[in-house]
Amino acid sequence: MKRFIPLFVFLALAGFFYWRIVLIDKGDMPNDIPSVMIDKPAPAFNLPNLYEGKPAFASSGLKGHVTLLNFFASWCVDCRIEHPFLSQLKGHGAVLAGVDYEDKNADGQAWLEKHGNPYDTVVTDKDGRTAINFGLYGVPETYIIDKQGIIRYKQTGPMTPDVIAKTILPLVERLAK
C-alpha cells in the first residue's frame, strides 16, 4: 500500500480544492466572510497610541463622525497589498484609524515608516482583545463605523482600488452626510 500513498495524498488535496471551488461557485470567495457585527454598535475599547505620548483612542471617540477602523500588522503580507490604497480613503469626511494588531510597537512603527503612514491616528491592540470583540478573522480587516458608533460594513482581506471606489467610498460619503 505504501506506493499508493502519493495518490492518496493527492486525492485528499483534490478534495479540498473541490470543496473550495464549489463554495466559490456559490459566491463565497476565499476573502468574504459574513459578519454578525454588521448594524450592531462597535464593542467598547480603549487602545493606547502606537507612539508613546500621543493620545489613546477609545470607543467613546467614535461618536459624531464616520470612522474607518483598519486592522493591520507588520507581519501581515496582505496588508502590504492594501496599504498603498489607504491614502485614497482620505478626504471623504471619515477618520482613518489604524489598529496595529498583535504586534510589537517598534515593528509597527518601523513598518509604517517603511510603507508610509496614512492614518489619522494609529493605536495598538497588543493582546488582540479588541480584535476578538470585533470578531476579527485575520488581518487586514476594515470596519466602517457610522456617526452613532454602529458598524455598517466590514471588509475582510485587503481593500482593492475597485472595492474602495465602488463600495467603501460611496458608503462613507452617504454616512458622512
Added chain:
Amino acid sequence: MVAETGHFALILALLVALVQATVPLIGAQRRDAALMAVAGPAAIVQFLLAAAAFFALMYCYVTSDFSVLNVAQNSYSNKPLFYKITGVWGDHEGSMLLWELILTGYAAAVALFGGKLPQGLRTRALAVQSMVSFSFLLFILLTSNPFLRLVPAPLNGQGLNPLLEDPGLAFHPPILYLGYVGFSMAFSFAIAALIEGKVDAAWAHWIRPWSLAAWCFLTLGITGGSWWAYYTLGWGGWWYWDPTENASFMPWLAGTALLHAATVVEKRGTMKAWTVLLAIITFSLSLLGTFLVRSGVLTSVHSFATDPQRGVYILTLLGVVIGGSLALFGLRAPSLKSGALFAPVSREGGLLFGNVFLSAALGTVLLGTLYPLFADALNLGKVSVGPPFFNATFVPIMIPVCIAMPVGALLAWKRGNLQLALKRLLPAFLVAAALAVCVALLMAGQGRFITAAAAVALAAWILVGMLTGLAQQIHFREVPFKTSLQRLLKLPRTFHGMTVAHIGMACVILGITGSTLGRVQNIQIMHIGDTVHISGFDVTLKKVRDDIKGPGYTFSRGTFDVSSHGKPVTVMYPEKKHFTVPPEDTTHAAIRTTLLGDLYVVLAGHDAKGGYITRIYYDPFVVWIFLGGGLFAAGGLLSITDRRHRVGAPQRNNEAAPERKTS
C-alpha cells in the same frame, strides 16, 4: 477571418492530439512499426497547428481587431507595437495558448532531435505528451477560447495592466512557461517508463537534458520575476512568498531534486522509483501552480481573473493527469527494481541526503501555501501565511543541504571516504571561520550580526568547498600547472556545470543575507535642494519635472545628484508614471547597482506643500541574488552541452569513471 482560422487550427490540433495520444501507444504495445511511426510526424503537425493558432491571435492583437473579445479586453489601439505583441500572453486565454504552444513545441523537439532515443520510449513519451496536450486543447476550446467574437466591436480596447508594460515582464511568462511546461517532457518519459516497466541508465540519461532545459528556463523565469519585482514594485523587495511565487518555486525545488536523483539512476541504477515519482511530482506541481493561480482557490497579488467553471475543469484535468499517473505509479512501482545497494557515505548517499532535505523544504512551501485553504476548510478561521512561517521552516531545512553540498561533491561513488573529504575541506572551513569572525567583529552590536556571520561563512564554505573539488579533479599543485590546465579543459561539462551552479548557491546566500540583514532605508518628504545621507552617500534632490508625455501615459521624473565624501558619483532619475488606459500609477525606481550594494531611489509622490515623498534604500549585495540565479542557469546550460548528451546512449566508461561526476 484570421480569428476563425486560429480557432480552426486549434480544433485540428485537438484531433491530431487524439490520434497522437492513442495510435502510437497501440503500436508500441503491438510492436507495430507503422503505427509507432505516427508519433513523430503527428507531434510536428500538432506543433505547427498550435503555432498557427498562436500567430493568428498575435495578428488580431497587432491589427487591434477589437471584434475579438480577448483583444478588446486586453489591448488598445495606441499601445506600442511591442506591447501589443507581448499582450498576447498577458491574460488568461492567451497565456493558455502559449502553454499549449510550448507543450507541443517540446514534443516536436523530441520528434526532431530525439532520433537516438530507444524507439519504444520515444513513441510512448510522445503519446503521453499528447494526452496532456489534448486535455489542454480541450480546456482552451471549452472554457478559454481566445478567438470568441464580440458584436458589436468597440472602438477601442480596455488596455493592459500597465505594470505588465515592461520589457522585462513581457518576456517573463514565456520563459517561466518554458520551464513549467518543460517538465512535461520528464513527466512523459516517466509515464512511458512506467508503461514499459523499465527504468535504466539509458532512461535517466535521456530525461536529464530535457529536465535540465526546463530547469534552466524555470530558474531564469523565477530570477527574472524576482528582479522585476525588485525594480518595478518600488519597495526593494525581491521575494514575498506569495502563492503565485510559490507556485513557480515548488516545481523548481522538485525539479532540482529530480536532476540530482536522475544522476543516481544513471550512475548507479538505484533510487529508480523515487526518480520516477519526482518526475511525476515536478510536473504535477507545475499543473497545480497553474490551477492555484487561475481558479481563485487562493488569493494572491497577481491572480488572473478567476472563474469557477475554469477551476472545475482544471481540477478535473489535474485529477486525470496527476491522479492517473500516481495510480499508475502505485501499480507499476514494484516492477522498478533498484539495482545496487550503496553505503551511506558515498556520492549517491550525499545526493540522497540532498534529495530528502529538498523534499522536506518543498513540503514546507506546499504546506505554507495551502495552509489558508486547509484552515478555512477545517473551520480554523481565515489566515494569511507570510514570510515569518517560511523563514522559520524553509531556511533551516536548506542549511544542511548547503553544508553537505561540498562534502557530497568530494565523495566517490559507491563508497566514499568521509575523513578524507573533510580533510580536503579544511581550507574551506578555515576560510569560512575567518570570514565569520571578520563579519562578526565588523558588525558587532548590530542586530542579528551572528546570523549574518554564519550566513557569510556558509557562502564561503560552499564557494571554497566547490573550488576544492575542482582543484582535486585537476590535481592542482600535484602535477605541473600546464597539466592541470589540460585536465581542466578535459573535464566533462557536467562537472563544470555542477561547480558553477553550486557556486551560484553561495552567491544567492550572500545576496539574501546582505539585503535582509544589512538593508538601510530612509523614507522622507524632500524639497528641492534637500540632501539625504545614507550609507556613505549624499543624495540631493535637484529638480522634478512633472507631466512629461510618454506613449499612453504621462510621467514625472526626479533628478537626484549622488555624491560620496564630496565627490560626485552619479545622477539618478526615478520616475512615476500615470497611465490613462486603465488609470493606474506605477513607480520606476532609479537603481545604481554595484557588486557591493544597490542605491535605490523612488519618487513616490508629492504632498500638498510642494514636497516630494521619496524612498531611498541601500541594499548591500542584493545583485548577488540575481547573479546567483544566473549562475544556476549557466551551470545547467553547461551541463546540457556535455558531450554525453550529444553522442547518445551512455556507456559505462571505466577508464574515466572517477572523473564522471555530475551535479
